[in-house]
Amino acid sequence: MKKKIVVLTGAGISAESGISTFRDANGLWENHDIMEVASIEGYHRNPSLVQDFYNKRRRQLLEVEPNLAHHFLNLLENDFDVTIITQNVDDLHERANSSKIIHLHGELRKARSEYNETVVVDWSNDINIGDFAEDGYQLRPHIVWFGEMVPMMETAIDEVLQADILIVIGTSLQVYPAASLIDYTKNNAPVIYVDPTELSNNPSIIQIQKKATEAINDLRNILSDYSVE
Numbered sequence: 001m002k003k004k005i006v007v008l009t010g011a012g013i014s015a016e017s018g019i020s021t022f023r024d025a026n027g028l029w030e031n032h033d034i035m036e037v038a039s040i041e042g043y044h045r046n047p048s049l050v051q052d053f054y055n056k057r058r059r060q061l062l063e064v065e066p067n068l069a070h071h072f073l074n075l076l077e078n079d080f081d082v083t084i085i086t087q088n089v090d091d092l093h094e095r096a097n098s099s100k101i102i103h104l105h106g107e108l109r110k111a112r113s114e115y116n117e118t119v120v121v122d123w124s125n126d127i128n129i130g131d132f133a134e135d136g137y138q139l140r141p142h143i144v145w146f147g148e149m150v151p152m153m154e155t156a157i158d159e160v161l162q163a164d165i166l167i168v169i170g171t172s173l174q175v176y177p178a179a180s181l182i183d184y185t186k187n188n189a190p191v192i193y194v195d196p197t198e199l200s201n202n203p204s205i206i207q208i209q210k211k212a213t214e215a216i217n218d219l220r221n222i223l224s225d226y227s228v229e
Contacts, residue, residue, distance in 0.1 A: 002081040006163035012170025039146040054141040055126040069212035070096035110142035160184040
């Protein structure tokens with residue numbers, strides 16, 4: 001029986017494919033205040049601005065490809081039972097053919113009703129004002145914004161509780177509730193943290209202070225010690 005690996009990924013892994021993040025030093029995301037384009041209040045104030053912002057993000061997906069780290073996580077499925085929990089809204093894990101992916105913060109290539117968050121459709125084009133869901137309400141990006149609940153959080157917690165190994169890649173663990181997932185690991189489950197910045201001085205966490213694509217050999221060597229049961 002394969003050991004279970006849960007991988008929590010953040011913006012860092014997608015940044016290596018060319019997707020911009022909002023954790024820039026100036027606090028802006030594509031020259032917008034975060035709360036203008038990534039909060040439910042911002043959407044209510046200016047839905048056209050927010051729709052346009054995510055239309056541009058959706059178009060950007062056509063210009064990027066999964067990188068070596070995305071493909072490495074897919075290859076791990078040969079030896080482990082792998083579930084990816086991602087904070088990213090892109091589809092790069094899907095395009096790298098990982099089979100079990102939980103999107104905590106939504107998906108750019110889906111749209112949903114403004115009124116009912118369960119009315120969700122696949123959507124690869126721009127969302128325009130006047131594009132309606134099947135319930136008759138305006139379509140909006142299927143994104144979890146600041147000020148909204150994270151509907152997949154309980155599912156993610158259940159996965160981490162079962163993990164034999166937790167790998168955290170490309171996230172500073174500053175955004176909650178996603179950052180709290182690390183607290184749900186079993187007492188004997190190793191936690192491997194991959195990011196150029198140091199997480200803490202916690203000796204129980206294996207830290208690889210490299211970008212995701214640069215850490216592949218380190219990860220491979222560490223995981224080789226955890227043989228298939």
